[in-house]
Amino acid sequence: MSFFGKNIRKIRSVKSLSQQAFAELFDLKRGTLGAYEEGRSEPRIETIIMIAKHFSIPIDDLLTQELTVNKLLKFKGNLASEDQELVKEQFAKIPCIIRNNSRDYLLYYNKEEFIKRMPCLCLPLNRENNYRGYTVDNLEMSSNDKGLFPKDVVIGEYVPQKEYKNLDNGSLVLVVLKDMLVLRRLYITNAKVVLRAEHKNIEEITATLKEVKEMWRICYVFYHRLPPIGEALEDKLLYLEREMEKIRSKM
Template sequence: MLLGKNLKYLRKGKQMTQENLSDQLGIKRTMISAYEDGRSEPKLSTLKLIGDIFSVSLDELLYHDIEKKGRKATQKKDIKILTVSLDNEENENITMIPQKASAGYLNGYADPEFVQQLPQFHLPNLSKNATYRAFEINGDSMLPLPSGTVVIGAYVEQLTDIKSGKTYILVSETEGVVYKRVFNYLEENGKLFLVSDNDMYKPYEIPGEDVKEVWEAKAFISTDFPNPKDRNKPVTLEDIADMISELKNNIVKSK
């Protein structure tokens, strides 16, 4: 077990003393020393509190060498063999995931038979160096794009390639299929912050390890023209800078 080594590394990374950590856990400082030296093991309830403080799963805390290998969410994963559909000339189709199929996509995205049964189409002027998928969005969280808009995304192989402030379709165990503006804090705490362009919705975070697929938004198709009146104001570079600043402040406060 790597608990002692990981605990010491994470604690020092947050510039916490053993006394600081013991105060947060409600235990004696000597117990922190015992945990880090391997002379004692914390109770499950204490382990869970440690995981919450350092934003780390119990599996990663106990069995993953964080100092040597880095956080799990930022590691390069094996390149996934993406399930795609081809036309008669062996060109990749763009697979369409309607709203009704979104729930099933989480379980069927790697199943060739499931993907083949979904609608397929082509679009001109898209780079042939990427694989694309189309998702029909639901709700008004990303106005001025209305509910029912089809967002075409290019496949992103590694989470570390996510660029803060850009919009992505994320497929995750916790949230299903969502389209959001994403801020990448994997290096800091192993999480992604998801922000809606409609400021009526609060930002939230998800662990990087929960994400199954990421698609960078490249185009959209809509039967409704976006209406600027559907939101209080358009997203500007200043808005994005403010979002980043606010999220950084939230991270600092959570430490």
Template sequence: MSFIQNNIQFIRNQKGLSQAQFAAVLDWSKSQVGAYEEGRSFPSIDKLIKLSDYAKIPIDILVRNDLRKSGTSSFIEVGNQRVLFPILVDPDNENLIEVVPVKASAGYLSGYDDPEYIEQLQKIKLPFLPTGKHRAFPIKGDSMLPMKDGSFVIGRFIEDRQEIKTGKTYVLLTLNDGMVYKRVMNNIDFNNSLLLMSDNKMYHDYSIPIDEVLELWEFTCSINTQEYSEEELKLSSIITMFNELGVELKALEKSIK
């Protein structure tokens, strides 16, 4: 099902243009605008590309989604285009949080900007969260001790890259490394990159160009799905102690040299 006829009229009305003015902007004819809006004709791919460039909305969003419902959605900037970013609410108008399950995390890279994919995710409500769009992501591995494998990190969506704070932890959706949870050093002004650091120092830090970051979610809270054993808590404390000791020894070594 295509929503293009409604979306053309919606975009034109949002811009406050008559059919003649809209046609002039897109290098269409007034009769073509009327035919598209009335569903008597369908724009060619060349015309869809012009409309997409003008509205800064991907063609698949224009064709597959009803933009008139964007009153309950927001648009976010991704590169030089806007994509639909639905903020789901319950009957009490409270925000719902989509949960990316472990089994679906591998597919998140290909579905993160697909409203239909996001709509199928399970939802939860946590009324104590601050304002903003939140999403829950599964944690794998032990690179961010004491965060336990199988836990979930709930992050607040960061649209403006100027908001990235050095030292804070983020869930990042990256072009080449998929979804990762790391502590971040903001080096955008220095070399247009982020340094991603693991709290478990057995893992090496690495840099990633900011252009390869598709989504960024700042840590808000975490949910453990398993209880820590006494041994794990002791092990976590020991690792933390040795990590801190290693940092102090490195600092001492530098001062001696």
């Protein structure tokens, strides 16, 4: 006696299919399928092959062992629901620069094998775009308890060299230079790149466009700490005050 009946019952459970729906998939009668599941009848070899092929399950496994739910979910094919497949397709793997690999990144930033071995963040972003994650490790982009702090994570989108001059002045970027990774505000004048920190005691960095190995425009930020509760309210009040001043000046 084979395990075929128990296994197709288990498949139906994983796939949430009624006996009728499962039977219609393979041009079977509901009563015939019920007989298979109860062990009162054995299927034809053609039926076994068709079901095994549809769910990408080895015929030997389907017939000779009782399959568990966990094992069924490991098989490829149509066992995973369409919703599960959709979720997998939406998440992009983003290589992340952290303290432990930052020095190596300066040497191997353009090596595909090195990039593949980097730790990754999985986020529901467009997989056709090229992103890079970076863990902040200094206070250069902080000012008066605002801005970016160590352990915050930023996500940057790759900027081709020909697009550098199209970036707005003041854009937050991660730049790869010969011997350093720099997270700063970008200002471009002629063939010079000026990188400015938010911290008032940090001097700006100037480089030529040719010295820039890579540039990533920061488009997402994940804060390691919650901002102070009053910070958002303070910013809104300042904005409203400025807007009121504009209205008064026009009256």
